[in-house]
Amino acid sequence: MFGMKVKKKQSAPTDLTIDARKVEFPLAEDMAKNRYWHSNDPVVTHFFNALQSTFPEGERFFIDSARDVRDKIGKENLPEVLKRHIDVFIRQEAFHGQHHEHWTQALIDAGYGRMDAFSDELKKMRLWAKENVPAETRLSMTSASEHFTASMAHFFIYKRPDLIRGASEPFQQLLLYHALEEVEHKAVCFDLYQESKGGYRLRMLGLLISSVDIMKHVSERHIYLLKKDGLWNLSNRVKAMNLIWGRKGIATQLIPYVLTYTKPNFHPWETDERVKLRASFEDIFQQLDAKMATAS
Ligand SMILES: [Fe+2]
């Protein structure tokens, strides 16, 4: 039901390779052509604009927590493969952060100035957490967030491929590039958390904090973007509610998969989305692979 089962549980597939691909997407140019680059629909477009704007600081938070726990345990005490994977995870997230920073800048340039203040607020929270929240607790939040981002790939494949198909070309490519790399590194922080001897309760606390956090930040940005366009009217409020909580809504469809994380013996590689992700969006991956080949 939730994708191909991996026979050997609790570890990464033997053919797993994690690559940090350097590639560019002309997001600002595309946004200048059509502000509502997703299905010509402000509610859906601004949902993605809102979600992605939490990523640059979020991804820095993930990198900080992984680095801090790795250094606390000591590199010499970690398995070789995990050490290598942590390095590539950091590179992947650093590139993702850059893409999403360009995306946010394109929004600021398009007149949504408050996106800058939203990012500053998240930066302050990240720096505060680095000083005041134990690294293992931050990693438990990262591990849960990584499950969210991997769940998005699952969601696009099995539930709402239309949310990829409806985006304009550069955004389609960025969403799929990001989804692929999120799947590749989905277990890195989880495995590091296990190495840190992090327990079940803290893992659940991380899930709870991350869930509340992401919902709060995405909804306030979503509302701001629609208000700024003068489109926060009754019909769009209903549409936004349906997009998130309707029968085929994003949260409605994502939550059952996200909750697999609450199983005490959960491991991210219980399911493997790599092949199905490519197969479901083969035509887009053809263009994307060509772009990635020339970029590397
Ligand atoms: Fe990422």
Ligand SMILES: [Fe+2]
């Ligand atoms: Fe990630």
